Amino acid sequence: MLQKQNDPDLVRDLNYVWHPCTQMKDYETVPPLLIERAEGIYLYDKEGRRYMDVISSWWVNLLGHNHPRLNAAIKAQLEKMAHVLFAGVTHGPAVRLAESLVRLSPPGLTKVFFSDNGSTSVEVAVKLSLQYWAQTGQGRRRKFVYLKDAYHGETLGALSLCGIDLFREKFQDVLMDNLEVEGPDCYRCPYGLKRESCNAECFEAMEKAVERNSADIAGAIVEPLVQGAAGMKMYSPVYLRKLEDLCRSYGIHLILDEVAVAFGRTGSLFVCGELGLNPTFLCLSKGITSGYLPLAATLVEEKIYRAFYDEYSTRKMFLHSHSYTANPLACACANETLSLLLENDFLAGLGPKVRALGEQGRKLEELPRCGEFRQTGMIGAAELVEDKGTKKPFAFERRVGHQIYQEGLRRGVFMRPLGNVIYFIPPLTISADEIETMIGAARDSIRAVLQK
Amino acid sequence: MLQKQNDPDLVRDLNYVWHPCTQMKDYETVPPLLIERAEGIYLYDKEGRRYMDVISSWWVNLLGHNHPRLNAAIKAQLEKMAHVLFAGVTHGPAVRLAESLVRLSPPGLTKVFFSDNGSTSVEVAVKLSLQYWAQTGQGRRRKFVYLKDAYHGETLGALSLCGIDLFREKFQDVLMDNLEVEGPDCYRCPYGLKRESCNAECFEAMEKAVERNSADIAGAIVEPLVQGAAGMKMYSPVYLRKLEDLCRSYGIHLILDEVAVAFGRTGSLFVCGELGLNPTFLCLSKGITSGYLPLAATLVEEKIYRAFYDEYSTRKMFLHSHSYTANPLACACANETLSLLLENDFLAGLGPKVRALGEQGRKLEELPRCGEFRQTGMIGAAELVEDKGTKKPFAFERRVGHQIYQEGLRRGVFMRPLGNVIYFIPPLTISADEIETMIGAARDSIRAVLQK
Numbered sequence: 040m041l042q043k044q045n046d047p048d049l050v051r052d053l054n055y056v057w058h059p060c061t062q063m064k065d066y067e068t069v070p071p072l073l074i075e076r077a078e079g080i081y082l083y084d085k086e087g088r089r090y091m092d093v094i095s096s097w098w099v100n101l102l103g104h105n106h107p108r109l110n111a112a113i114k115a116q117l118e119k120m121a122h123v124l125f126a127g128v129t130h131g132p133a134v135r136l137a138e139s140l141v142r143l144s145p146p147g148l149t150k151v152f153f154s155d156n157g158s159t160s161v162e163v164a165v166k167l168s169l170q171y172w173a174q175t176g177q178g179r180r181r182k183f184v185y186l187k188d189a190y191h192g193e194t195l196g197a198l199s200l201c202g203i204d205l206f207r208e209k210f211q212d213v214l215m216d217n218l219e220v221e222g223p224d225c226y227r228c229p230y231g232l233k234r235e236s237c238n239a240e241c242f243e244a245m246e247k248a249v250e251r252n253s254a255d256i257a258g259a260i261v262e263p264l265v266q267g268a269a270g271m272k273m274y275s276p277v278y279l280r281k282l283e284d285l286c287r288s289y290g291i292h293l294i295l296d297e298v299a300v301a302f303g304r305t306g307s308l309f310v311c312g313e314l315g316l317n318p319t320f321l322c323l324s325k326g327i328t329s330g331y332l333p334l335a336a337t338l339v340e341e342k343i344y345r346a347f348y349d350e351y352s353t354r355k356m357f358l359h360s361h362s363y364t365a366n367p368l369a370c371a372c373a374n375e376t377l378s379l380l381l382e383n384d385f386l387a388g389l390g391p392k393v394r395a396l397g398e399q400g401r402k403l404e405e406l407p408r409c410g411e412f413r414q415t416g417m418i419g420a421a422e423l424v425e426d427k428g429t430k431k432p433f434a435f436e437r438r439v440g441h442q443i444y445q446e447g448l449r450r451g452v453f454m455r456p457l458g459n460v461i462y463f464i465p466p467l468t469i470s471a472d473e474i475e476t477m478i479g480a481a482r483d484s485i486r487a488v489l490q491k
Numbered sequence: 492m493l494q495k496q497n498d499p500d501l502v503r504d505l506n507y508v509w510h511p512c513t514q515m516k517d518y519e520t521v522p523p524l525l526i527e528r529a530e531g532i533y534l535y536d537k538e539g540r541r542y543m544d545v546i547s548s549w550w551v552n553l554l555g556h557n558h559p560r561l562n563a564a565i566k567a568q569l570e571k572m573a574h575v576l577f578a579g580v581t582h583g584p585a586v587r588l589a590e591s592l593v594r595l596s597p598p599g600l601t602k603v604f605f606s607d608n609g610s611t612s613v614e615v616a617v618k619l620s621l622q623y624w625a626q627t628g629q630g631r632r633r634k635f636v637y638l639k640d641a642y643h644g645e646t647l648g649a650l651s652l653c654g655i656d657l658f659r660e661k662f663q664d665v666l667m668d669n670l671e672v673e674g675p676d677c678y679r680c681p682y683g684l685k686r687e688s689c690n691a692e693c694f695e696a697m698e699k700a701v702e703r704n705s706a707d708i709a710g711a712i713v714e715p716l717v718q719g720a721a722g723m724k725m726y727s728p729v730y731l732r733k734l735e736d737l738c739r740s741y742g743i744h745l746i747l748d749e750v751a752v753a754f755g756r757t758g759s760l761f762v763c764g765e766l767g768l769n770p771t772f773l774c775l776s777k778g779i780t781s782g783y784l785p786l787a788a789t790l791v792e793e794k795i796y797r798a799f800y801d802e803y804s805t806r807k808m809f810l811h812s813h814s815y816t817a818n819p820l821a822c823a824c825a826n827e828t829l830s831l832l833l834e835n836d837f838l839a840g841l842g843p844k845v846r847a848l849g850e851q852g853r854k855l856e857e858l859p860r861c862g863e864f865r866q867t868g869m870i871g872a873a874e875l876v877e878d879k880g881t882k883k884p885f886a887f888e889r890r891v892g893h894q895i896y897q898e899g900l901r902r903g904v905f906m907r908p909l910g911n912v913i914y915f916i917p918p919l920t921i922s923a924d925e926i927e928t929m930i931g932a933a934r935d936s937i938r939a940v941l942q943k
Contacts, residue, residue: 052581055589057604059812062803071581077572096576097814119528121783124548129504129523137507152509155607156813162646170661193811194614195648209622215665331573333815351514352888360511361608362549363785436804
């Protein structure tokens, strides 16, 4: 192995820590990396070995680790106040962040409700939607439409919107009764079309589901353009335009979960802004602090806010809170993140990197088991298959992705896979040269596993 | 009003921010305090006016604001790494914290699962419990027993364990089907007993509920000793001992939600440790970082961990994650918090303050509308009633607590109430003199509202 397995911290880790989203027995063969520090796009272990953070520490880091300006923003806020409750109290960092988010997002979104993570940003949208309908005489509307392979978080409310069996199967019997709809599946398009040129013909499943259940539906939720946990499945913006029209024509809420894709990942600040979409709710988290601190925001249309605004005695207020709502340290970091993203044409400057990712990434398709390399802005993904002709997936048990991950570690890249999908969602500060190195290491790692 | 209402930050707040757990219309008459900095037990607004943080910013702050050692711990960690993902990776601050929590908590708890807030710490316990039963051939066990007036968070899974109508009424139809049980109600004890000397006779409701439904029950959850959101309702440890026995005899899980009471609030580090209780799950958050940053931990018995530990192909792993799980900045702050709590007999040193809180607090009972002053360690609460003889509560609409809160602001104390309960849960670093000032201001504020 790469690290000293008898390092006392590693021993203590295995003794005391239960890691998220992991079969703990896996650590018997691949111990966790004991990371001591991080700098730019690299993580450093205790012995000074470095690993490129190809997946931005679960898609959160936008501007690199140990960024001098983000560090300075946190330190400056720390001198004033780390935290104060957010009921009956407000503070500059939250006010400034709320104003920026409202100004930078689609015009219909006017209010910001803060929480702590992607799951809670979705729970807040779901609860606001339910309470809105209850308070406007349509309490029958209690179901949310979500897509097959969707992922919107793992608290039980958010998990009720999850279309991935592996995440929900153990909890199926206690989840909310929502509506799962067959969504886009562009690599294996049943219509034989291409996402670049189709008219989102697959939208008919959504159309029928909403039509059939319209009186019971509160809202529809999607991850715009990229279904992350599904394996970075990418689909046409036409689908989103059709969904917006459908929601409008049936008067149901549109919840856009941009937790993974916002803040420059796709090349623009918000996908909804770029595409001119007008959601009822916009869920944000992850990159909002550039991977420094937990923070989330749910942006809301004014008509929702107004349905809760009344005398106290009407009991119409939204009772939802987390102790650290709008944590000032996290808000200060988010404000500086936004400044950095908006300065010096930062987002426009991503162009050459996006092209480099595409050029390098497409070379992976030359590999005999790479079925598709797909890309949306600074997100790239290579789907590995047993047979490129039939697109037959590798069996779950074979754990092809996990083997390639281990090969990657030997080559200094940290690219934790999603099943058999190897994906690239590096800090936006990565250079074109580093993109070439990253994809090269991925190619070598894939070869090492699949051509032996 | 106290502040300039045309302060641009206040105007922007009302334009863009939706505050938690608040009827936003209330801010028309009582604008939010615009807090700029905080120091020790005080919050300072933009004009330099100070407010004693009587409720520790929602019960999170243990050691005062702007603590030099907590600030230093965060800065030191910031120089190394703000964050890294926690799947396939570990780091010193999390390992050290997990080890400390396991060593300092009851011996049966061996593993730590990190998350972001109290709600998620409960969701993790609930999901682990459900999956445990599913994986050990008892998938029928899907119900959790919770107490009337219980509060365990507001994500929909956690809200399914809430016994307060105001929080759950709008979402009733989508919540999990759990079992609500009449719990202790010591101020209005239906048995006519006193919490100091009773034998928790009220436990019979729990006993019957579990007996009647035992085959369907996964676990029971309680807030030990103090039901916080209920209005700091306090009850006898005998109840907890009986509950532990009952859970053991029926083989169901005991979930202790110490989110509000742990880390010295009651005088000891953990209530379960102090009382010699052995829960299956222990939920922690709030004070874990002394009110600096969002962080939570769910401690777990080894038998639970073992039921998930197997080959990957068995799909027995616990799939739950938040991007910022075990955030290194928050873990570093938590480690320093524990050091401060354990150094120099800090907890033992609380004795004189606990006595001062009791002596001063009991004087409130002399007020004609104060039905009871109750206390558990450094938590005190005064329940105001319309009639002390009949213990008749003030009507919800009268908002007695909210009026007293406004009077408190004029007197420089921030004591946001729970309905008609004025409560005191100040930073543990408050002095005996400051306790006297705090209770004095509360007394004057109560008088100003109830004797005019």
